[in-house]
Amino acid sequence: MAYQLYRNTTLGNSLQESLDELIQTQQITPQLALQVLLQFDKAINTALANRVRNRVNFRGSLNTYRFCDNVWTFVLNDVEFREVTDLVKVDKVKIVPNCFCSLVGHTTECTLAVWPCLQMFLNSLTLISSDL
Amino acid sequence: KATSRNTFLLYRTVMEDVINEVRELFLDEGVDEQVLMELKTLWENKLMQSKAVEGFPTDEQKALQAQQQQAQQAQQTQSQTQPQQVLLPSAQQATPQQVIVQDPKIFQHMSAPGMSTAAALALPAGVAPIQQFITPQGQLLQLVRAANGAQYIIQPQQQMLQVLPQMQPGAVQAPLIQQVLTPLQGGLSQQTGVIIQPQQIVLTGNKVQQNTQAAAMAVQPEQGAAHVQPQPQPQAQAPQQQPQQTQASQQPPMVLQVDGAGDTSSEEEEEEDEYDEDEDEDKEKDGGEDGQVEEEPLNSGDDVSDEEDQELFDTENVVVCQYDKIHRSKNKWKFHLKDGIMNLNGRDYVFSKAIGDAEW
Numbered sequence: 441m442a443y444q445l446y447r448n449t450t451l452g453n454s455l456q457e458s459l460d461e462l463i464q465t466q467q468i469t470p471q472l473a474l475q476v477l478l479q480f481d482k483a484i485n486t487a488l489a490n491r492v493r494n495r496v497n498f499r500g501s502l503n504t505y506r507f508c509d510n511v512w513t514f515v516l517n518d519v520e521f522r523e524v525t526d527l528v529k530v531d532k533v534k535i536v537p538n539c540f541c542s543l544v545g546h547t548t549e550c551t552l553a554v555w556p557c558l559q560m561f562l563n564s565l566t567l568i569s570s571d572l
Numbered sequence: 573k574a575t576s577r578n579t580f581l582l583y584r585t586v587m588e589d590v591i592n593e594v595r596e597l598f599l600d601e602g603v604d605e606q607v608l609m610e611l612k613t614l615w616e617n618k619l620m621q622s623k624a625v626e627g628f629p630t631d632e633q634k635a636l637q638a639q640q641q642q643a644q645q646a647q648q649t650q651s652q653t654q655p656q657q658v659l660l661p662s663a664q665q666a667t668p669q670q671v672i673v674q675d676p677k678i679f680q681h682m683s684a685p686g687m688s689t690a691a692a693l694a695l696p697a698g699v700a701p702i703q704q705f706i707t708p709q710g711q712l713l714q715l716v717r718a719a720n721g722a723q724y725i726i727q728p729q730q731q732m733l734q735v736l737p738q739m740q741p742g743a744v745q746a747p748l749i750q751q752v753l754t755p756l757q758g759g760l761s762q763q764t765g766v767i768i769q770p771q772q773i774v775l776t777g778n779k780v781q782q783n784t785q786a787a788a789m790a791v792q793p794e795q796g797a798a799h800v801q802p803q804p805q806p807q808a809q810a811p812q813q814q815p816q817q818t819q820a821s822q823q824p825p826m827v828l829q830v831d832g833a834g835d836t837s838s839e840e841e842e843e844e845d846e847y848d849e850d851e852d853e854d855k856e857k858d859g860g861e862d863g864q865v866e867e868e869p870l871n872s873g874d875d876v877s878d879e880e881d882q883e884l885f886d887t888e889n890v891v892v893c894q895y896d897k898i899h900r901s902k903n904k905w906k907f908h909l910k911d912g913i914m915n916l917n918g919r920d921y922v923f924s925k926a927i928g929d930a931e932w
Binding site for chain 1: 578581582583585586587589590593594597598601603607610611614615618619622624625888889890891892893894895898903905907909911912913914915916917919920921922923924925926927928929930931932
């Protein structure tokens, strides 16, 4: 099952919105829409893995990090993203790195995969306690 | 930029793939191929509207010309004319009155009410059409780019009868709004905010804010005019919109109208951030689940100021990705990310690998 995390991107959202409109006008069923989204998941995951070959570097200050519902979210400030010659600066960016346990509906099957998340969580606990 | 091009190509590929792969599913469910095409069109249009990616090349020239013709016809009224665009055959299109939404800088000197459609379409020197498309409401939009890199969207003011009555509040509007700000990423701290709505484009003159993007959000359509959210929702249909359109056209400020309502940019419009925020909220959701991402930072007890930064940016800069490794040593974090899609300052970027450092 491909990660659904890319649904909340411009490409994914625009697809979801389009599907919603077609559902509203009853041109397609919600089930069909879901099938389309699943196909999207596959396509985007494959494309990213196979068709993209660039590297980006970034640097900034870490504002917050949190781990809720098996999801990590990092908020960075004053970040510079650099790719070869291109530079993009933002004041604030949210990074949501997916981990295996984020597969929707399959958390019970991801015990092993949860480990990286736990690891990070433990690290963060250590960090907190060391600051106290 | 190479990056934009890559992103564009990637999206193209994914879209083609998805459409082709689901064709059979559609057939299995007895859904007409035309609906599939409509899905494709809707998808493309929304993507274009978001302006997160450049250049979905189609017959922009042709479209621009078509628009010019329309524009010239349509100066004043809100009457509807026969459909001019093939894209949405079932939609009737009101003769569009062209409105240019553009970079505030430019807008400032083009604020004269007299800006006619023709003038608008004439476009400042060096403007090149990029893309022309139709919104789900059947509105014609033309994306062009000026020599200075600023991008404009020309959009008819009139709302046309739409085929799709229901629009989710945040659906089309938010991306439009956010993306209009894109040209400003050059760091303009302009005041002029812009809101684009499916029905019309609203320009608010002096919406301050440091951040243009934020400004856009804050930009509020002047009540009569555009409303951003409230309007589309209640209405299912054009008829309702008509009156609004009328109002809109009469409203001087926001809309940069052809029909002569000078834009007085007296915007003190209501703050309609909602949709905007919705879009942002969505983006905040993480990857796996549709998330419940709480807004409370883990270390809320710290001295870190709460994120009012949201107001600074129209679009929330988000990176959705997978990770190879995330490492921390004392307060130095190192991120090894992969296969990510980023939306920064309104633009989409992709990466196969991203390495980052941050100090906490």
